[in-house]
Amino acid sequence: MVKVGAALTTAGIGLTILLVAQLLQTGLPSAWTLLSPFILLEMTPMLLAIAWSLSALGVYLRDIGQFVGIVSSVLLFLSPIFFPAHAMPEAAKVLVYFNPLVTPIEQLRAVTIQHSPPDLVVLLPHFMLSVAAALISYSLFRRLSRGFSDVL
Known part of the structure; x- marks a missing residue:
C-alpha cells in the first residue's frame, strides 16, 4: 500500500505542476479541473488490486518480477x-x-487539457470493476498469505 500511496503522491505532484503551468500559460483552468484529484483517487482500487495480486503471487512465483517489468513497458x-x-x-x-x-x-x-466534464458512463463502471478487483485481490492475498512463512 506504500507503493500505491507513493504513486498517487507522485501523480498528484505531477498534476499540480501541470495545473500551475496551465495557469501561467492560459490563465485559470476550467472548473472541471477540480475533479482531477477524484479521478486520481478512482485509480486507487485498481492499483491496490494489482499490488495485492502481484505481492501474493510474487512469493510463490519468484520470476514474476521479470514478467512485471516487461508488462509494465507494454502497458x-x-x-x-x-x-x-x-x-x-x-x-x-x-x-x-x-x-x-x-x-x-x-x-x-x-x-x-480539454476542459470538458469526465464521462461518468465510462468512469463509474471502471470504478466498480476496480473495487471488485480489489476485493478479489485482497481475498487472494489473505488466502495465500497463510503459506508465506513456509515459502520464505
Whole structure:
C-alpha cells in the first residue's frame, strides 16, 4: 500500500505542476479541473488490486518480477499518455482498452487539457470493476498469505 500511496503522491505532484503551468500559460483552468484529484483517487482500487495480486503471487512465483517489468513497458506504450486512445489503429484498440489505466488517463486528459466534464458512463463502471478487483485481490492475498512463512 506504500507503493500505491507513493504513486498517487507522485501523480498528484505531477498534476499540480501541470495545473500551475496551465495557469501561467492560459490563465485559470476550467472548473472541471477540480475533479482531477477524484479521478486520481478512482485509480486507487485498481492499483491496490494489482499490488495485492502481484505481492501474493510474487512469493510463490519468484520470476514474476521479470514478467512485471516487461508488462509494465507494454502497458506504458499501450496507454494513451502520448496520444489519445481514439488515435490508435483499430487492431490495437482492443489491447488498449484492456489496460486498466486507459480510463483514468483519458478522463484526466478530458478535465485538465480539454476542459470538458469526465464521462461518468465510462468512469463509474471502471470504478466498480476496480473495487471488485480489489476485493478479489485482497481475498487472494489473505488466502495465500497463510503459506508465506513456509515459502520464505
